[in-house]
Amino acid sequence: MAEAVARHVVIVGASLAGTRTAQSLRALGHPGPVTLIGAEDELPYDRPPLSKKLLLQEWADTSVEEIRLAGESELTELGVQLRLGNAAVGLDPDAGLVRLADGTSVEYDVLVIATGAEARPSPWKPRSGVFQLRTLDDSRSIAGRLALGEPVVVVGGGFIGTEIAAAARARRCEVTVVDPLAEPMARLVGPEIAGSLVDLHVRNGVKTRFGAGVVGIEGEAGDLTVELDDGERLVASTVVVGIGSVPSTGWLESSGLRLDNGVLTDRFLRALGHDDIFALGDVARWPHPGRGVDVRAEHWTNAGDQARYVAAAVTGAVSEPYTSTDYVWSDQYDWKVNAFGWRAPEGRSDVVGDLETDGRVAVVHAGVDGALCGAVTVNWVRALNQVRRLSASGASAAQAVEAIRRLP
Ligand SMILES: Cc1cc2nc3c(=O)[nH]c(=O)nc-3n(C[C@H](O)[C@H](O)[C@H](O)COP(=O)(O)OP(=O)(O)OC[C@H]3O[C@@H](n4cnc5c(N)ncnc54)[C@H](O)[C@@H]3O)c2cc1C
Structure with missing residues (x-):
């Protein structure tokens, strides 16, 4: 023993x-x-x-x-x-x-x-000035490039790509985010919020080229060209490729x-x-x-x-199967995005609040049977925590929607 x-x-x-x-x-x-x-x-x-x-x-x-x-x-x-x-x-x-x-x-x-x-390997030849972000060294190198305040192209509109774009704007770089999907941010926050997230980036000076794929990256640090499949050529000092992991x-x-x-x-x-x-x-x-x-x-x-x-x-302290928390967050400018649970493919989603008028929003996801599956919130952690608590107590999605409507 x-x-x-x-x-x-x-x-x-x-x-x-x-x-x-x-x-x-x-x-x-x-x-x-x-x-x-x-x-x-x-x-x-x-x-x-x-x-x-x-x-x-x-x-x-x-x-x-x-x-x-x-x-x-x-x-x-x-x-x-x-x-x-x-x-x-x-x-x-x-x-x-x-x-x-x-x-x-x-x-x-x-x-x-x-x-x-x-990081999912970049399909383009390695070049000076082209980075991916997974490690401390990567972050240190990219931070050094952003400090120059020169134009940046971010390939990939996922969480990491959009966070890099926000940081590059804060360092006064011109920034263009390219993604082959027409609505890449919908994968992050759902279609209800994706448009507002794009607007947020655009308001902060980010240019977007969504629905356009990259066919090649040429040049070197300080003088790079990113060629898109619609023929456009974007000039950049630094390129960050964030195409998943x-x-x-x-x-x-x-x-x-x-x-x-x-x-x-x-x-x-x-x-x-x-x-x-x-x-x-x-x-x-x-x-x-x-x-x-x-x-x-x-x-x-x-x-x-x-x-x-x-x-x-x-150590033998648990014998039950693992049950997951399913929680993720992202910071984008002054937005705090929080998500819990999942969106059921055939289920429905209800929106509470309004980003334009209230500065906050919650989208609550239900399964086909009305069960509470999860939620995404922007600038409303309290609503997300409420949904988490209700989920743990077996409440339905409708009950969660009602409960967060009553929040001050
Ligand atoms: C830039 C960035 C931002 C992120 N932001 C968020 C966020 O805002 N919210 C969020 O929820 N999540 C975020 N994440 C994701 C989160 O960081 C990961 O989910 C978390 O790091 C996973 O931890 P892990 O230990 O499983 O894997 P990792 O953090 O990937 O660590 C794995 C370790 O194993 C080492 N390793 C790999 N292969 C070997 C080998 N053969 N032998 C020995 N060692 C090896 C690696 O070097 C690494 O140190 C972010 C990730 C990145 C990269």
Whole structure:
């Protein structure tokens, strides 16, 4: 029994999901060794600020400390063995071994896969002045370019692309956002709010080229040309390509684990067919109980929640399947966008409030049966929290709409 509880937990991926798992294991009293393996040289840091406030400031030594998830001394005190700057390159589940880039391997009793996601590779040739944003180094480089105040083209109108556009405007750069979709922001906030979000960007001086694909990027930093499929050529000093992300599963290709847009897990976040391997955060795809499909979330709250769950599962403190919080936020100028739950494909959505007249809005999503599935709010966190509370108590979408209509 003593042996069973003192198992060696090896966590691959030293960012939000991995670090929170290590911290939670100790908080729950896990007595065995814990090893945290990370590809990056950096101590664990948080990513959301990389596309927000860190793009707005001059980089100083203290900038990094603002976004640390854990310091070296804390991890030492917790008895977490750190292996940073040493990517996992292979996994042998039969032998219980993770192989590392430096040629060494680490044996595990329990493996936690937390390798997250990476920027979807740019289809265009790498050039100076063309960036993607996933890491601290990326953010630092882009911030340096934005500080020049020169024209920027952002390829991709997703959350990260639009946040970079807002930051670039704050640094007085001319900004054009290009996306092949006619209404890219509808994916983020739904069709009810997408038009207002585009207006917000336009009011703040962003130019948009929606419905136009990029066919090529030429030149170099300071003198780049982005060619669109309608023949237009956009001139830029800096280009940021933000076309989504893909799960970091390359190191698992020959492991025999089931991979399909992430590591497929069961309802307990265990890799399918492997009771001693968990996957969580941006890299995991698990059966979502509410939505009835496998889901891979790229949300901060999900990574932290799953970390606490996995630590509890490893220490035997939980036996129920994982239930998710489904919460995400984005900052765009003075807008605080918050979303919870999901939009049911066949369901309906009700709008409460008005951005123009009230400066705030909530869109409440119902399933076909009227069940409360989720909500998106702008500048109205109170409404979102109300919906979250009502959802937990089993209220219907109609009851949620009524409740937030009554909010002051
Ligand atoms: C710029 C940006 C802004 C964001 N803003 C928001 C936001 O506003 N709201 C929100 O909800 N979410 C946001 N997110 C998403 C959120 O940051 C992620 O959901 C969260 O970081 C996921 O944590 P994770 O630990 O699962 O993965 P990651 O943060 O991707 O970390 C995975 C770690 O594993 C490492 N790794 C990868 N492969 C290997 C390997 N083979 N061996 C060892 N280590 C490896 C990576 O280097 C990385 O450090 C943002 C993300 C980015 C990039």
